[in-house]
Amino acid sequence: MPKILIVGGGYAGFYTAWKLEKQLRKGEAEVTMVDPLPYMTYQPFLPEVAAGSIEPRHAVVAHRRHLTKTNIISAKVTYIDHAKKTATIEPLVGESYEFEYDIVVVTAGAVSRTFPIPGVADQALGLKTIEEAVAIRDKVLTNFDKAAKLPAGPERDRLLTFVVVGGGFAGIEIFAELRSFASALLKNYPEISFEDTHFHLIEAMGRIMPEVSLPTSHWVIKNLAQRGAEIHLDTQLSSAVDGVIELSTGESFETDLIVWTAGVMANPTIVRHTDLPIEERGRLRVRADLRVGTDEEIVKDAWGAGDVSAVPDLTGGGVGGYCVPNAQHAVRQGKLLAKNIIADLRGELPRQYFHKNLGAVAGLGVGVGVFQSGKLAIKGLPAWWAHRGYHGLAMPSWERKWRVVGDWIGGFFLGRDIVSLSAVQAPRAVFEEFASRPKPPAVESAPAVEAPKKAPARKTAAKKETVEVPAK
CATH class of the missing domain: 3.50.50.60 (FAD/NAD(P)-binding domain)
Incomplete structure (x- = not known):
């Protein structure tokens, strides 16, 4: 074979x-x-x-x-x-x-694909793997936990500032979903207000989502602005060293989460x-x-x-x-x-690949979406249903489809799961902290070295010499 x-x-x-x-x-x-x-x-x-x-x-x-x-x-x-x-x-x-x-x-x-921007390789997360998506979710939840116990100030602002680089479909979707996620979390964190959270998307081009029409992209920008998310167009990221964001416009702020989706x-x-x-x-x-x-x-x-x-x-x-x-x-x-x-x-000729894009659909958070097909544009809740319907059907195998649909149904009735499992990155930490270990073997003390014995002192008394005197 x-x-x-x-x-x-x-x-x-x-x-x-x-x-x-x-x-x-x-x-x-x-x-x-x-x-x-x-x-x-x-x-x-x-x-x-x-x-x-x-x-x-x-x-x-x-x-x-x-x-x-x-x-x-x-x-x-x-x-x-x-x-x-x-x-x-x-x-x-x-x-x-x-x-x-x-x-x-x-x-x-x-x-x-990244560019040699200082700090990006050390600070940013991508969005190509399931592990990266999980890390982003846990980071948001952990930051909310930390910020809830901090007074207002620079450190609190840094923890509640989230940055996405790249305004394509992937960038806009993760940006909008995180904004929706953060808004939903506020009811569980009374210490944090809506105004305390800050979302910034950085896009080097003059528009977002080139797959949709310009009016549709403008609607997305307006919708996100109304939800408290800011999009920086015609702006490049100059530096992200230690989480300090420096933009080509001169603006600067600090963040604890950078998501890179720029290609x-x-x-x-x-x-x-x-x-x-x-x-x-x-x-x-x-x-x-x-x-x-x-x-x-x-x-x-x-x-x-x-x-x-x-x-x-x-x-x-x-x-x-x-x-x-x-x-x-x-x-x-x-x-x-x-x-x-x-x-x-089988000795037959292969066919050429030909697929005309029938449209583009994106989810922008629970209940909000956008769909574009030619000149037809659908926005809001109907587009969100179209997004879930399309991707629910596109997911391979019925076994996977049912699992995803089950998550959506559970989320509708029970809300999102807000448990952070960031400790999974070091799963043995707690076990190691309290694990009993064998005691180190006792160090045997070396035998004492005896000082050399001194020779007994000799008596130096001079012998009495006997002189015999001849008798007269």
Whole structure:
């Protein structure tokens, strides 16, 4: 059987493996997927996880539960040598080894792209992983706990000031969800007033959410302003050293939470360690049919999809002629990729990827959303229902859908869960503090060194010499 190696278990990789399992004939191919994480993260739910509306584990899909026919390897791929058709695999435990394949599928995704701004690497959190979303939620809750016992002053203001960098969809959604979360927390913290909380979003461009129309983006800005959140347009972050925010406008303030959402880049672990062709922006060069290569030349037995790949957008709506890196494209590309691989195995021609964006929908906190499709714009509660309906259906597997819907229903009747589990970052701290330890062995005292005995004093009395006198 030909061996198919899928590098990456995110949207595109998971859906490729999932569809291959359903569509491959028995014995037609052997599929192996390599990813250091045991799950796929449904990233559109990360803002709601950070805001306490969805249980973190419900926003991820376990590989081994849903990919029952795929060989799952929890490891990193550190090099792809397609000339030899081998991949270097670095497992979580043990030594690296070479994995031979017949077909490689590169779906390694993207990571947060940052700029060399002082303090960002040391202070900020991204929004690409479930762990980051959980850390953001716990940070907000912990800061409320600390601030509730502090008098008014700079330290209290620092704890209750929250900053998001980046005004794209991800940035606006996490910004609005955190504003909604903080407002909901106030009833549980009578020591903190609405005016005590401060929210700032920093965007270098002159507008937010380029996926929606300009009037719709203006409505979002106005809505957030009415809810006590400030958006700084045409503004760059100059420094964030020790949480001191310095803006290009000269404004400065302190914060204890910085969320960075200002762009992504192809996973450098893969694109910098392969002999496959990489385009000028650092992504895998992929054709419209998802085969690696160009219109003139095809790299045989190599495929790519998702955020790590530069997939041509045949609709003409993509930035620079390529599909934008988002879940909507990655999911659809993964599904088509499975069909194209099977078609290629059976001697058929693969189909080109073509998807015209039907619209964009965003959640802006409980009860508030925005939807844009062409010139049609829906705002407020109806758009929020559309957001939850779309993503609830898009979540892979009915098992996951029911868990997420259960969170939403529970939140409607019971409210958000406001328990901070920040101590989970050091789970053994309490145990170690009170754990009994064996007493250190007693140190045996060294035997006393006896002083050398002095020789007994000699009597020095002179012997009496007897002189014999001859008799007369």
